[in-house]
Amino acid sequence: MSLTDSQIKRLKPTDTCTPSRPDKYSDGNNLRLWVRSTGSKVWVSDYQYETKRQSLTIGKYPAMSLADARQRNQQIKGLIAQGINPKHDKKRQQADIDGTKTFDALAQRWHDDRKAHIAPTTYSRDYSQYQRDIKPAIGYLNIEDITAPNILAIGKTVEARGATDMARRAIRQTGQIFKQAIREGLITHNPANDLTEALQPHKVKHHSRITSQQLPKLLKDIDAYGGDLLVKLGFWFMCYTFVRTQELRFMEWSEIDYKAKVWRIPANKMKMDRPHLVPLAPQVMAILERIKALGFSDQYVFFNISTRKPYSENAFITALWRMGYKGRMTGHGFRGLASTTLHEQEFMHEAIELQLAHEKENKISKAYNGAQHLPYRTDMMRQWANYIDDAYAGKIDNVIHGNFKQQAQKLS
Known part of the structure; x- marks a missing residue:
């Protein structure tokens, strides 16, 4: 049975403990704690090297914590696997006292x-x-x-x-x-x-996502979600803007240009290490106003008051699972859904790619800066937000074959 910190702190020499016969307590994996008759406690790693059983004192408790002792014990196993005697390695490390070359x-x-x-x-x-x-x-x-x-x-x-x-x-x-x-x-x-x-060739794993026909059901499920309010509002934000989850999670109030209704994401937060502009439709501005009124944080928009830091990616993944979308939808899936639908409705390819902030560039898109096609993108994002609202209202068939495509053609 593994040791615990509280258990270790309570350990004292037993009546049978002598200077030559310390009490020994196993943590498993050949790691033991020796309690000496003086009351001192030391970590000892037992191992086999070249068919011989050996023991190595690796540190004193509490200077070396339980977690550190377990880690050092694993390191010793790694040395043995490489054909290195841990005792010889310990002597070499002691020679490099200042540790600057480790x-x-x-x-x-x-x-x-x-x-x-x-x-x-x-x-x-x-x-x-x-x-x-x-x-x-x-x-x-x-x-x-x-x-x-x-x-x-x-x-x-x-x-x-x-x-x-x-x-x-x-x-x-x-x-x-x-x-x-x-x-x-x-x-x-x-x-x-x-x-x-x-190493083996890396296989690209495509993000799971629903189809546009399944979108109304997802939107209804998001609206009915009973978990954290900011996670729920975060999903609506992703629906409207199709930004990456990590961009959403670390969004700051100072990045919002209220006058221009644009979110200006700095380069150090973007996958491609360059600034990105996200036009904010009226629906998105309404979400921001609602969050601002809650007063959770003066810095981060999607701030978890329980952990005192921005929401984790796992918070959004878990929420989708609870809604029944495990293996069917991811945070990244909102981007794929938007890209496919906007292309199907014949919106300008370059504008869609710029709005997605895709890292893959061709000779044409390389010439564009972050503000390229911004008026077009602003109108496109408004039309997309209206499409989301219509899908939620159950008008998706009319949208796909009617007004949405007409608006795309007008913009082009």
């Missing part, structure tokens, strides 16, 4: 430098992956000792979870950190170069 020290500097220059969501994604997949495997190693097989093993481990794109990101991130080491003059080569070629 991969973790370098990685922390790299992440700290990036934090002020990239979108918060990108930083959170990359740093979380580092903590989860990269640091446990090589963070404690001297950068000069890390080899290509060490790094490829990280990618293969992630790949085994079925996360092929994430496996590539892990190797690319490791490579970027090694580039930092080269720039600092700490090493002269990058062991992560060309390793992604050894």
